[in-house]
Amino acid sequence: MRRYVIKRLAQAVGVLWAAYTVSFLVLDFLPGDPVSAMAGAGMDSGQTDPAQLAKLRHEYGFDKPVLVQYAEYLGRAVRGDFGDAVSTGRPVTSTLADALPQTLQLTGAALLLAVVLGGGLAVVATYTSRRWLRQLLLSLPPLGVSVPTFWVGLLLVEAFSFKLHWFPAFGNDGLRGLVLPALTLAVPTGAQVAQVLAKSLLTALDQAYVETARAKGADRWRVHLRHALRNASLPALTVVGLLVGQLIAGSVVVETVFSRDGLGRVTAAAVTTQDIPLVQGVVVFGALIFVATNLLVDLVYPLLDPRIVVASDRRAGFA
Amino acid sequence: MGTAAMTHDAPENSDARENRDARENGENVTTPLLEIRGLSVSYRTRGGTVPAVRGVDLDVWPGQVTAVVGESGSGKSTTAHAVTRLLAANGTIDAGTVRFGRHDLAALSEAELRTVRGAQIGLVPQDPTVSLNPVKRIGEQVAEVLRIHGLATRRGAAAEAVAVLDRAGLPDAAVRARQYPHELSGGMRQRALIAIAIAAKPRLIIADEPTSALDVTVQRIILDHLQHLTEESGTAILLVTHDLGVAADRAQRLVVMSQGKVVEAGETRAVLADPQHDYTRRLLASAPSLTTARPRTPVPAAPAPPLVEARNLVKEFRLPRAGGETRTLRAVDDVSLTLRRGQTLALVGESGSGKSTTARLVLRLAEATSGQVLFDGTDVTTAKGAEVRELRRRAQLVYQNPYASLDPRFSIGEVITEPLRAFKVGDRASRLDRARVLLDRVALPAATLERRPAELSGGQRQRVAIARALALSPDLVVCDEPVSALDVSVQAQVLDLLAELQADTGVAYLFISHDLAVVRQIAHQVAVMRAGRIVETGPPEDLFSEPRHEYTRELLAAIPGGRVPAPETTTS
Numbered sequence: 001m002r003r004y005v006i007k008r009l010a011q012a013v014g015v016l017w018a019a020y021t022v023s024f025l026v027l028d029f030l031p032g033d034p035v036s037a038m039a040g041a042g043m044d045s046g047q048t049d050p051a052q053l054a055k056l057r058h059e060y061g062f063d064k065p066v067l068v069q070y071a072e073y074l075g076r077a078v079r080g081d082f083g084d085a086v087s088t089g090r091p092v093t094s095t096l097a098d099a100l101p102q103t104l105q106l107t108g109a110a111l112l113l114a115v116v117l118g119g120g121l122a123v124v125a126t127y128t129s130r131r132w133l134r135q136l137l138l139s140l141p142p143l144g145v146s147v148p149t150f151w152v153g154l155l156l157v158e159a160f161s162f163k164l165h166w167f168p169a170f171g172n173d174g175l176r177g178l179v180l181p182a183l184t185l186a187v188p189t190g191a192q193v194a195q196v197l198a199k200s201l202l203t204a205l206d207q208a209y210v211e212t213a214r215a216k217g218a219d220r221w222r223v224h225l226r227h228a229l230r231n232a233s234l235p236a237l238t239v240v241g242l243l244v245g246q247l248i249a250g251s252v253v254v255e256t257v258f259s260r261d262g263l264g265r266v267t268a269a270a271v272t273t274q275d276i277p278l279v280q281g282v283v284v285f286g287a288l289i290f291v292a293t294n295l296l297v298d299l300v301y302p303l304l305d306p307r308i309v310v311a312s313d314r315r316a317g318f319a
Numbered sequence: 320m321g322t323a324a325m326t327h328d329a330p331e332n333s334d335a336r337e338n339r340d341a342r343e344n345g346e347n348v349t350t351p352l353l354e355i356r357g358l359s360v361s362y363r364t365r366g367g368t369v370p371a372v373r374g375v376d377l378d379v380w381p382g383q384v385t386a387v388v389g390e391s392g393s394g395k396s397t398t399a400h401a402v403t404r405l406l407a408a409n410g411t412i413d414a415g416t417v418r419f420g421r422h423d424l425a426a427l428s429e430a431e432l433r434t435v436r437g438a439q440i441g442l443v444p445q446d447p448t449v450s451l452n453p454v455k456r457i458g459e460q461v462a463e464v465l466r467i468h469g470l471a472t473r474r475g476a477a478a479e480a481v482a483v484l485d486r487a488g489l490p491d492a493a494v495r496a497r498q499y500p501h502e503l504s505g506g507m508r509q510r511a512l513i514a515i516a517i518a519a520k521p522r523l524i525i526a527d528e529p530t531s532a533l534d535v536t537v538q539r540i541i542l543d544h545l546q547h548l549t550e551e552s553g554t555a556i557l558l559v560t561h562d563l564g565v566a567a568d569r570a571q572r573l574v575v576m577s578q579g580k581v582v583e584a585g586e587t588r589a590v591l592a593d594p595q596h597d598y599t600r601r602l603l604a605s606a607p608s609l610t611t612a613r614p615r616t617p618v619p620a621a622p623a624p625p626l627v628e629a630r631n632l633v634k635e636f637r638l639p640r641a642g643g644e645t646r647t648l649r650a651v652d653d654v655s656l657t658l659r660r661g662q663t664l665a666l667v668g669e670s671g672s673g674k675s676t677t678a679r680l681v682l683r684l685a686e687a688t689s690g691q692v693l694f695d696g697t698d699v700t701t702a703k704g705a706e707v708r709e710l711r712r713r714a715q716l717v718y719q720n721p722y723a724s725l726d727p728r729f730s731i732g733e734v735i736t737e738p739l740r741a742f743k744v745g746d747r748a749s750r751l752d753r754a755r756v757l758l759d760r761v762a763l764p765a766a767t768l769e770r771r772p773a774e775l776s777g778g779q780r781q782r783v784a785i786a787r788a789l790a791l792s793p794d795l796v797v798c799d800e801p802v803s804a805l806d807v808s809v810q811a812q813v814l815d816l817l818a819e820l821q822a823d824t825g826v827a828y829l830f831i832s833h834d835l836a837v838v839r840q841i842a843h844q845v846a847v848m849r850a851g852r853i854v855e856t857g858p859p860e861d862l863f864s865e866p867r868h869e870y871t872r873e874l875l876a877a878i879p880g881g882r883v884p885a886p887e888t889t890t891s
Contacts, residue, residue: 208449214405215444216464216515217437219430230454305454306499 008298012291019287020077020280024070027276073280082281087273092281095266103263106254107247109178110185115240117186118193122236125194126201127224138198144191149250153184153257170259181258185250189243196239200232207231234305241297245290351378352523352555353402358415358425360394360401371397371410373579378572379523382553384546386570386587388563388602390806391777394579396445399525399559401425403436419523438468441516443526443545447508447533451500457484457511458496464518480518487514488544505670506537513541517548524549527559534669534833535877542569542879561806563606564880567591575599605811606880623659625693626794626827630655632680632690634673650676652851654690658844660794661821663828665838665859667874668848674831677848678797681829682714683707695794712742715788719800721780725772731758731783732768738790757786760823761816778809782816789820797829802837814841835874839863847871 057063061072076083082092118141125137160180161169168177204210205228213227251264263282270278301308360372372394379385389395400406402417402424417424419440424432436442444450452460461483462476471479477496484492489510500508509529516524526545530538546569549556560566566573566587573587575598583596594600634651651673658664666674679685681692683699691700699710715738718724725734735754739745745753755765761782772780781801788796798817802810818841820826832838838845839859847855847862847870855868866872 208444208446209452211405212442212444212450212460212512212515213452213463215403215436215442217433217435217467218463219433222467227452227455231452307453307501 005295005299008295012288012295015291016284016287020074020284021070023280023283024073024276027274027279028066030274073277077280077284082284083277085270085278086275087269087278092277095278096263096281096285099261099263099266102261103248103251103255105178106181106185106251106260106262107244109182110189110247110250111240111244113182113186114190114193114243118190119197119236121190121194122197122201123224123229125198126205126228127220141191141195141198144187145195147187149184149188149253150257152187153181153254156180156184157258177260181254181260184257185247185254188250189247192239192243193236197232197236200235201228204228204232230304234301237297237300237304241294244293245286248286248289352381352419353377353379353557354416354418355398355402356416356418358398358401358417359413360397360406360410361413362407363409363411370413371579372401374415375576375579375581377574377581377584379555379557380572381522381555382549383572384549384556384558384570385572385574386558386560386566387574387576388560388566389576390561390602390808392578393576395559395576396527398576399527399557402525402557403440403442404432405436405442434468437464437521438470438519439521439523441519441521441524443509443512443516443524443529445528445531447505447512450512451508453500455499456496457498457500457503461496461511461514461518464515468519470519480514483518484511484514486548487511487517488540489514505533506541509533509537509541510544513545513548517552517554520552521554523555523557525557525559528561529558530565531561535835535879536669536873538565538879539877545569562879563602563807564878568879575602601808605808623661625657626660626695627656627658627681627829628693629657629677629681630691630693632677632692633688634676634680634685635688649851651680651687654848654851654853656846656853656856658795658827658829660827661825662843663821663830663841664844664846665830665832665842666846666848667832667835667838669833669874671850672848673851674848675799678799678829678831682716682797683710712791713793714795714797715791715793717781717784717788717796717798717801720804721777721784722804724784725780727772729772730768731770731772731775734772734783735768735787735790738787742791744791753790754786757789760789760820761786776809777805778813781805781809781813785813785816785820789824789826792824793826795827795829797831799831800833801830803832803834810837817841835863836878847874 054063061069064072073083080093084090085092085095088095121137121140125134128134128137157169157180160166167179169180171177201224205224207228210223210227213223218227248263251262252268253264254260255262255264256268263285266278267282269275270282355375355377358372358375358377359370361368361370363369375394375398377385377387377398387395387398397406397410401410401412402419404412404424406412412425415425419435422431422435424435427435451457458477458480461480462471465471465476465479466473470476481492481496484496487510489495489507495503495507495511500511503511509532513529516526524545529545530541533541542565545556548554558566558570570587573583573585573590574581575583575590575596577598583590583594583599590599591603594603632651632654633649635647635649638646638648654673654677656664656666656677666677668674676685680687680690681694683692683702687700691698693699694710694714699706702710729737732751732754735757736750739750739753744750751768754768758765758767763779763782763786767775767779767783772783775783781804785796785801801817802813805813814837817828821828828841830838830841842859845857845859845862846853847868849870855862855866855871862871863875866875
């Protein structure tokens with residue numbers, strides 16, 4: 001077990017390094033010049049002084065060869081220092097730390113909603129013996145995945161803010177302000193959870209052990225929840241692990257639509273201004289969250305299914 | 320009363336109804352515990368409604384074992400499941416009554432039926448490897464029956480579960496109760512399922528092919544135990560089986576089903592001694608465990624030269640580390656064997672005995688840890704690349720499960736010509752000609768060429784697999800349990816075909832089987848394997864009449880059907 005965790009942590013470091021390197025290369029190949037972009041944004045006059053630009057470039061190290069830049073940045077990144085954001089001059093780490101709580105609230109709430117609503121839909125759809133209800137419920141997930149997130153957001157704002165005045169249309173204030181963005185973000189995620197869980201529930205209900213349970217005299221709820229659901233939850237859990245990445249990406253759109261502060265807004269801004277240190281910070285940070293969640297998911301597997309042994313040596317013999 | 324189950328006249332039915340009060344006050348041995356009358360079940364499929372059971376009458380008497388025997392598709396399993404209405408979602412009972420005690424189970428509501436399931440009628444399902452919930456502990460799954468029917472408190476149920484597991488014959492019940500299904504062997508799992516079935520002390524146990532997935536020696540122990548339980552507690556058993564031998568050994572009453580109907584019913588001894596129906600006679604004739612030696616393969620005149628010689632083969636597998644030390648499993652342990660040209664060598668043993676691994680070593684599908692394999696005089700133990708490819712051309716394989724070994728997206732023509740395409744033999748037209756010849760040889764119509772595997776029956780598919788194996792005219796075909804997934808009458812046909820092809824083409828078979836009765840009919844030489852070693856070798860007639868090794872004797876004794884008189888129809 002400990003060996004396994006150590007091995008996975010080593011893999012995680014590898015993933016983070018790869019994320020950092022790939023994002024560095026991509027940003028380096030992008031056309032445009034971050035310093036002029038920054039100078040243009042900073043000075044409204046539109047007039048830029050070449051000498052000042054050169055000075056800025058030197059300050060940020062952009063005048064050095066790419067490999068040297070890479071080595072320097074990587075060296076500092078390892079120590080947790082991603083440098084200062086070009087656009088604001090604040091340290092990247094503290095910019096991210098400030099934005100993080102808002103986004104964690106949003107994605108956390110969205111994940112919870114997605115699992116509860118998506119899981120509930122899958123359970124009810126596979127439990128009901130009314131054909132029309134099952135068909136109706138099972139047609140919702142594909143719909144939820146295919147509608148664009150920003151459109152769902154605008155629709156919800158239109159209905160619940162402008163017409164009904166139940167929730168604020170934008171901003172970061174408290175729980176009430178969280179409802180609509182979290183719901184918007186939860187729609188595609190929950191749809192995927194529902195899709196996978198419904199499918200694996202149907203598969204589980206077809207298994208021989210379900211008949212054994214019925215032969216014991218168990219009623220349908222017991223069969224459904226105590227026997228099928230736990231067996232069906234593994235594929236759904238795998239999907240949840242992957243969806244965390246999607247949630248972080250989705251927060252870019254949702255935070256923009258609802259004008260919320262957070263990691264998504266920071267990312268959007270950083271990309272438009274070609275703020276390389278900030279983008280790098282966001283990428284590595286996103287990879288960190290993703291790797292951590294999936295490690296967590298892998299550690300939860302054996303708790304749900306005793307057949308899965310967490311071990312570094314997977315080679316086993318067959319007689 | 321031999322034909323009581325077949326008659327369907329009204330007076331008996333009304334009599335039965337009048338006897339109801341007497342029955343409620345105590346078990347009456349003169350009336351059946353379960354009385355099925357005119358039962359019809361059908362399945363809704365995409366192609367329309369398919370009747371599976373058509374007007375079946377069947378009685379189960381208290382304290383007796385009643386066996387329902389038939390081939391796949393005969394409706395025997397559907398009948399058994401219809402008793403407690405545990406049918407697949409697309410199955411419906413169209414007509415008939417299922418009287419159990421004072422209830423008609425076919426007319427009860429789901430909620431009422433749940434008080435019967437598990438509590439009064441227990442079910443032992445077919446395949447122990449998939450019938451237990453993989454994520455719940457054994458004890459929990461047994462205790463659930465008691466909890467559902469309010470027969471024990473939570474704590475009481477856990478203790479009771481251990482007692483029931485012990486009663487079901489599971490050693491170390493307290494330890495097993497805390498384990499998960501995957502930590503138990505097939506035999507132990509079946510005992511856990513028996514514990515689930517008997518936990519609430521039901522009056523009837525429905526056992527649907529309870530031992531088909533188990534080794535013969537385990538099968539015998541499980542059946543002995545079930546029998547012991549009935550004798551002890553007076554529980555009745557409805558035993559569904561494809562194996563006439565099992566039915567003959569265990570059941571007082573026998574019901575023979577074919578195509579959804581009961582063709583014959585009565586006391587086991589009477590039915591077997593004097594079968595009335597044609598189908599029963601055919602079933603008796605083709606059951607391999609019941610027939611005396613009927614060699615399909617003629618003894619070759621002169622000793623043929625060896626085709627395969629294996630010398631001191633060893634195969635070890637590394638096991639997952641435990642406690643820091645590396646462990647290995649010796650799957651094949653110093654095995655030497657000789658297979659002569661045009662002959663059949665059978666490897667017999669139970670699961671895990673190393674027979675399949677040995678065959679894989681011979682085919683070079685696995686690397687031997689040590690030892691030597693000679694194929695037609697050439698050492699192929701360390702053959703690489705082109706040499707292995709040449710071996711592939713001369714040695715082919717027929718797998719156990721014809722439902723899995725044919726690519727469902729290929730047409731039969733593509734399946735059969737695939738080895739020819741792989742070795743670039745001939746052009747498209749000549750390959751198709753070859754496929755037609757091969758189909759003819761395995762007695763399938765040429766029109767089969769265009770069809771898909773899904774359109775064929777199991778026996779037809781296995782014929783296709785054999786045709787594919789013969790496509791390159793190999794010297795050796797390894798048959799890995801080629802008939803164990805097939806019905807007995809189909810088994811007989813496929814064995815006949817294999818013998819006939821050998822006589823025509825001179826191909827040699829390495830025949831892997833767990834079934835001594837099958838092996839007896841097809842092999843020139845038999846090697847009995849146990850725990851990776853060959854314990855005894857010899858021609859079948861010697862091995863069967865004078866087994867030298869204790870394990871061979873044990874295997875022979877475990878073959879069901881020992882209590883059946885030899886039928887007179889064997890010569891036909």
